[in-house]
Amino acid sequence: MSAALDLSPEAIVLREQAAPGVVRLTLNRPKAYNALSTDLMRQLQAELDAIRADRSAHVVIIAASGPGFCAGHDLKEVRGLPDRQAIEKLFKQCSTLMQSILALPKPVIAQVHGTASAAGCQLVASCDLAVAADTARFATPGVNIGLFCSTPMVALSRNVSNKQAMEMLLTGEPASAQHAREIGLINRVVPAADLAAATLKLAELVASKSPLTLKIGKEAFYRQRELPLAQAYDYASQVMTENLLTHDAGEGIDAFVEKRIPCWKGE
Numbered sequence: 001m002s003a004a005l006d007l008s009p010e011a012i013v014l015r016e017q018a019a020p021g022v023v024r025l026t027l028n029r030p031k032a033y034n035a036l037s038t039d040l041m042r043q044l045q046a047e048l049d050a051i052r053a054d055r056s057a058h059v060v061i062i063a064a065s066g067p068g069f070c071a072g073h074d075l076k077e078v079r080g081l082p083d084r085q086a087i088e089k090l091f092k093q094c095s096t097l098m099q100s101i102l103a104l105p106k107p108v109i110a111q112v113h114g115t116a117s118a119a120g121c122q123l124v125a126s127c128d129l130a131v132a133a134d135t136a137r138f139a140t141p142g143v144n145i146g147l148f149c150s151t152p153m154v155a156l157s158r159n160v161s162n163k164q165a166m167e168m169l170l171t172g173e174p175a176s177a178q179h180a181r182e183i184g185l186i187n188r189v190v191p192a193a194d195l196a197a198a199t200l201k202l203a204e205l206v207a208s209k210s211p212l213t214l215k216i217g218k219e220a221f222y223r224q225r226e227l228p229l230a231q232a233y234d235y236a237s238q239v240m241t242e243n244l245l246t247h248d249a250g251e252g253i254d255a256f257v258e259k260r261i262p263c264w265k266g267e
Contacts, residue, residue, distance in 0.1 A: 013043040018200055021058035021207035023051055030066025035074035036119050041097050048100050058207040061199055063111040070120025091151060098126040098155060102222055105215035107206050111199040112136045118149050125155035131199040132177040133192035138185060141172035160184050210248035210264040
């Protein structure tokens with residue numbers, strides 16, 4: 001099932017119902033390689049905020065139109081910023097957007113084709129899961145133009161090892177999809193022709209789970225990894241206790257014992 005896309009000229013983020021429980025957001029500045037202009041980031045933020053309150057949306061896919069996924073910040077726009085305050089506002093907007101993806105109580109999957117560069121690579125790293133075409137490439141090339149990819153570094157360094165992240169950041173050299181998978185930046189590599197279908201299949205699999213359990217699990221994952229080991233176990237134990245007391249946990253266990261498909265209520 002797929003709803004019609006909004007193809008109006010102003011729609012630089014397209015939203016569609018890709019399948020039951022699955023919303024696809026498509027970056028739609030193809031001539032600019034979907035560079036993260038302030039307008040695009042504002043529209044993407046608005047869509048994520050709306051999805052947060054949408055009980056019918058269980059999983060989000062972020063895809064892109066045109067020849068590549070995302071070229072990073074719109075450098076023409078960046079060079080036109082009038083002062084320090086405007087520059088700080090731009091990076092604050094981008095940082096808020098990336099954190100909104102992590103804070104969204106629904107899994108977000110990046111569907112990557114072409115190149116994901118700089119803040120585009122940051123966007124991929126900020127998503128919970130990522131599926132890439134075998135022709136995709138990933139880079140943090142700011143060092144090549146005298147502008148170190150400091151904000152992309154935050155997301156990148158939370159996905160891959162220090163040395164792998166530093167190699168990408170210090171050299172600016174692109175990584176192949178296969179290498180990106182090997183270092184943990186993405187989950188799956190598929191033929192380019194199969195990208196949309198493979199991403200949707202993964203999204204539908206995740207969307208078939210209890211939406212409450214997905215919310216609990218995503219929040220717990222990101223909170224526990226910032227804690228020392230003993231505190232992480234204490235926190236995770238409390239989360240499991242609260243989770244076990246929910247309807248969906250009881251329903252899931254009963255369904256497993258009774259060998260039937262569970263009926264989730266999201267509570």
